[in-house]
Amino acid sequence: MDIQPPATSLVFPDSITFNKFFKPVRIEADVFDLEVEGQIPTVLQGAFYRLGADTQYPPYLGHDIYLNGDGMMTMVRMENGHADLRTRFIQTERFKAERAARRSLYGRYRNPYTDTPEVRGKDRGTANTTAFWFGGKLYALKEDNRPTEMNPHTLETIGYTDFGGTLKGRTFTAHPKIDPRTGNMIAFAYNSDALVSNFIYLYEVAPSGVVIREERFEAPYSSMIHDFLVSENYIAFTLYPMLADQKRVEAGGPFFSWDPSHQTMVAIIPRGQGVAGLRWYHSPKLCMETHTMNAWEEGSVLHLEHFISNSGWYSQFPHVSDPNPKEEPPFGQRWSFDLSNPADEYIVTPMVPHPGEMPVVDGRFSGSYCQHIFFGAINTQLGPMLDWGPMGPPFNCLAHLDQKTGAISHYYPGANASTEEPVFVAKSDTAPEGDGWLISVIGRRDENRSDVVILDSMDLAAGPVATIRVPFRLRYAFHGCWVTAAELDWGL
Ligand SMILES: [Fe+2]
Numbered sequence: 217m218d219i220q221p222p223a224t225s226l227v228f229p230d231s232i233t234f235n236k237f238f239k240p241v242r243i244e245a246d247v248f249d250l251e252v253e254g255q256i257p258t259v260l261q262g263a264f265y266r267l268g269a270d271t272q273y274p275p276y277l278g279h280d281i282y283l284n285g286d287g288m289m290t291m292v293r294m295e296n297g298h299a300d301l302r303t304r305f306i307q308t309e310r311f312k313a314e315r316a317a318r319r320s321l322y323g324r325y326r327n328p329y330t331d332t333p334e335v336r337g338k339d340r341g342t343a344n345t346t347a348f349w350f351g352g353k354l355y356a357l358k359e360d361n362r363p364t365e366m367n368p369h370t371l372e373t374i375g376y377t378d379f380g381g382t383l384k385g386r387t388f389t390a391h392p393k394i395d396p397r398t399g400n401m402i403a404f405a406y407n408s409d410a411l412v413s414n415f416i417y418l419y420e421v422a423p424s425g426v427v428i429r430e431e432r433f434e435a436p437y438s439s440m441i442h443d444f445l446v447s448e449n450y451i452a453f454t455l456y457p458m459l460a461d462q463k464r465v466e467a468g469g470p471f472f473s474w475d476p477s478h479q480t481m482v483a484i485i486p487r488g489q490g491v492a493g494l495r496w497y498h499s500p501k502l503c504m505e506t507h508t509m510n511a512w513e514e515g516s517v518l519h520l521e522h523f524i525s526n527s528g529w530y531s532q533f534p535h536v537s538d539p540n541p542k543e544e545p546p547f548g549q550r551w552s553f554d555l556s557n558p559a560d561e562y563i564v565t566p567m568v569p570h571p572g573e574m575p576v577v578d579g580r581f582s583g584s585y586c587q588h589i590f591f592g593a594i595n596t597q598l599g600p601m602l603d604w605g606p607m608g609p610p611f612n613c614l615a616h617l618d619q620k621t622g623a624i625s626h627y628y629p630g631a632n633a634s635t636e637e638p639v640f641v642a643k644s645d646t647a648p649e650g651d652g653w654l655i656s657v658i659g660r661r662d663e664n665r666s667d668v669v670i671l672d673s674m675d676l677a678a679g680p681v682a683t684i685r686v687p688f689r690l691r692y693a694f695h696g697c698w699v700t701a702a703e704l705d706w707g708l
Pocket residue numbers: 345390391442507694695
């Protein structure tokens with residue numbers, strides 16, 4: 217029998233996406249009873265889920281960006297102070313095709329023109345961005361495809377949902393919001409009716425899993441729109457020149473490119489009136505929104521709170537003409553729009569003095585004023601910046617901003633350790649706004665291992681009340697959620 221060598225390299229490139237602490241892990245594990253230092257709070261009966269990208273095969277093009285990896289879900293199930301771990305790849309069509317072929321078949325991020333002939337025209341979703349719980353179901357979300365439903369117990373992949381035939385578009389945001397007043401999910405989609413499109417779709421989905429509202433509007437250019445903002449009565453989008461370009465994609469180029477010749481804009485839509493009431497504002501400064509904190513209203517003023525970068529920081533996409541663009545980190549800002557004023561203007565207020573990202577508020581109060589905001593941060597007063605990764609320097613701490621006092625407190629996990637997005641869990645249904653537990657994954661670089669820490673949101677500086685030790689490295693991930701035992705129907 218002839219022995220055929222592999223058609224492509226089986227070694228991941230020694231590049232910033234795939235080396236050192238960002239090397240793919242690819243471990244699908246079940247670990248019963250992880251080591252727990254301290255005490256997991258008794259209220260935490262349920263499961264912490266997080267989703268990230270964990271590339272299955274070395275890219276056949278030889279290079280890739282972090283965002284293009286295969287979805288890998290982590291579940292840490294907490295019961296009576298014990299913690300059990302499960303990790304599973306999302307079994308997308310792409311994952312299954314590459315596993316069957318034992319090699320990479322798909323090309324660049326969102327660029328089907330770079331795929332190998334074997335998979336040309338096939339679904340290329342990676343389901344790698346957000347673990348999201350809604351209407352009693354667990355979803356793996358990625359903004360260029362429909363939601364992928366997962367079994368919340370086994371982490372088996374069920375497949376794409378179209379919400380019972382009510383979702384007509386082929387894409388769906390990874391950052392939907394739950395309106396705590398109605399329980400409905402407010403969501404959007406872009407690049408839905410074509411690979412590159414100027415149309416943005418708005419959705420409202422009932423907890424029964426049915427799309428009950430769909431509208432669309434046209435933006436002046438096709439921008440990346442990763443996140444958005446929802447207050448009690450308004451929806452807002454920041455449009456920034458991280459442009460998609462059909463011709464560049466067809467030529468095999470990157471899907472997005474930072475093009476400073478376009479202006480940053482904001483679309484504000486009254487939820488009652490819908491897109492007929494849309495107002496566009498022009499930013500006085502070129503900038504990009506990375507992730508949003510919260511939106512809230514004060515009389516006729518709408519406040520949008522989000523992290524803003526003056527460049528394409530963290531984007532992993534090139535500048536349209538500058539091969540070495542100056543990258544600037546995101547800082548928290550409040551943009552305040554007096555909607556009774558017909559002028560195209562708003563007030564910008566800095567919120568945080570050091571770089572931050574991946575913010576979260578107490579979801580029970582989302583859309584209303586939130587005094588407490590939690591996020592990953594880089595604070596060099598606590599410790600040095602960490603080695604640069606594929607999305608910039610990782611966070612070296614978690615931060616808590618108290619908007620009423622202006623105080624910022626931190627949890628610093630120690631030298632050469634990174635934090636990820638904190639997931640907030642209220643201490644009880646009646647706990648004051650912001651009074652809860654934060655769950656975050658800590659990357660222990662010196663040990664090539666991860667911890668899951670649980671912190672008192674009101675006392676980050678005290679350090680974890682519990683540290684759940686994972687015996688291997690969980691590859692740096694994006695967004696997660698907490699689901700209670702009652703919601704998971706454990707019958708505890
Ligand atoms: Fe995100």
